[in-house]
Amino acid sequence: MKELQEIRRELHQIPELGFQEFKTQQYVLKKIEAIRNDRVFVKTWKTGILVKIAGSAAKKRIGFRCDMDGLPITESTELAFQSTHAGNMHACGHDFHMTIALGAMKHVIDQKLEDDVVFIFQPAEEGPGGALPMLQSVEFQQWKPDVIFALHIAPELPVGTVSSKAGLLFANTSELFVDFKGLGGHAAYPHLAKDMTVAASNFIVQMQQIISRGLDPLGPAVITVGKMESGFVQNAVAETARLEGTIRTLNPNLLAIIKGKLEKLKQGFEISHDCEITIDYGSNYFQVDNHKQYVDLFQDTMHQIDITYHEATEAMTGEDFGDMLKEIPGFMFWLGVNSPYGLHHAKLTPDEAALEVGVRAVVHMIQKLSN
Numbered sequence: 001m002k003e004l005q006e007i008r009r010e011l012h013q014i015p016e017l018g019f020q021e022f023k024t025q026q027y028v029l030k031k032i033e034a035i036r037n038d039r040v041f042v043k044t045w046k047t048g049i050l051v052k053i054a055g056s057a058a059k060k061r062i063g064f065r066c067d068m069d070g071l072p073i074t075e076s077t078e079l080a081f082q083s084t085h086a087g088n089m090h091a092c093g094h095d096f097h098m099t100i101a102l103g104a105m106k107h108v109i110d111q112k113l114e115d116d117v118v119f120i121f122q123p124a125e126e127g128p129g130g131a132l133p134m135l136q137s138v139e140f141q142q143w144k145p146d147v148i149f150a151l152h153i154a155p156e157l158p159v160g161t162v163s164s165k166a167g168l169l170f171a172n173t174s175e176l177f178v179d180f181k182g183l184g185g186h187a188a189y190p191h192l193a194k195d196m197t198v199a200a201s202n203f204i205v206q207m208q209q210i211i212s213r214g215l216d217p218l219g220p221a222v223i224t225v226g227k228m229e230s231g232f233v234q235n236a237v238a239e240t241a242r243l244e245g246t247i248r249t250l251n252p253n254l255l256a257i258i259k260g261k262l263e264k265l266k267q268g269f270e271i272s273h274d275c276e277i278t279i280d281y282g283s284n285y286f287q288v289d290n291h292k293q294y295v296d297l298f299q300d301t302m303h304q305i306d307i308t309y310h311e312a313t314e315a316m317t318g319e320d321f322g323d324m325l326k327e328i329p330g331f332m333f334w335l336g337v338n339s340p341y342g343l344h345h346a347k348l349t350p351d352e353a354a355l356e357v358g359v360r361a362v363v364h365m366i367q368k369l370s371n
């Protein structure tokens with residue numbers, strides 16, 4: 001436990017954004033070096049890492065994937081091992097995910113299983129999305145697993161519990177970046193300017209009405225604007241504004257419908273606010289669709305090792321692991337970490353007792369899959 005805690009704390013101190021996980025990659029490679037033997041093979045892909053542990057009589061390859069990046073959130077926990085990278089934080093638990101992967105890897109190396117096991121350390125889950133390009137890389141394809149699984153911490157669940165479900169678990173996502181260009185001017189003469197603070201504010205309100213008035217209420221969808229920027233000073237009209245957000249749906253077709261409605265809204269706003277608007281949909285992740293046979297096996301396995309299994313409901317969180325599951329059968333599960341603050345919160349404090357639970361769950365599942 002102490003070793004896992006130490007790794008988690010060291011990783012927690014060095015959160016890096018997508019495809020910039022240079023220190024993280026070096027740190028993880030050093031940890032792998034310390035436990036590897038002649039059956040362990042290591043490759044890097046961009047800032048990611050693939051580790052293959054050769055089985056004694058492999059008939060298949062079992063994959064476990066974890067993500068590596070942090071978020072551009074300024075940590076405000078009271079922890080003694082806070083982020084040392086100002087403005088970045090492991091606010092989505094990827095420090096936990098990597099630590100559990102390293103802990104499980106150590107057991108798998110010692111256990112000499114029949115099948116090959118591949119541990120995948122994937123960059124850029126929060127954005128712009130590392131799963132798809134990693135999946136398509138030569139490095140991944142050479143060691144492509146026949147079955148794959150992953151976990152995500154769940155702050156609202158108690159330690160000692162896990163949760164999953166067959167079929168849809170996580171939503172379809174699209175990033176959303178909206179840029180407004182109007183005309184700046186003196187705050188005292190608004191009629192001579194084109195105020196993009198007002199245009200962008202109205203746009204946010206109208207977008208929410210796409211969800212509440214434009215869509216069937218039985219088909220869940222979310223638009224969240226997480227960041228808004230405009231203008232330079234209190235007494236000038238803002239010439240530009242920018243909204244940064246995300247769109248989530250449980251049905252991939254609905255995402256396209258929302259984008260169509262946004263395009264119409266944009267055209268209307270360009271006329272009514274006499275401005276130019278550009279919309280960029282950034283990266284899009286396919287839903288996490290769990291394969292029933294593996295979720296059933298996971299549930300039985302957790303029962304056998306006294307980890308409490310709850311049936312999950314779908315969540316509007318996104319995960320680029322959905323892109324891997326589109327091509328490789330497998331599943332994803334939630335790991336209870338009991339934090340009073342949720343994912344993407346600057347005070348997220350997952351309970352480290354969950355590290356050992358995560359390692360046990362992953363190791364036993366790999367053993368089961370290798371039978």
Ligand SMILES: CC(=O)N[C@@H](CCC[C@H](N)C(=O)O)C(=O)O
Nearest residue numbers: 126127173174175246317318319
């Ligand atoms: C588990 C989790 O929190 N994942 C992220 C994925 C972000 C995808 C992309 N940057 C977007 O915001 O659309 C999430 O926010 O759900």
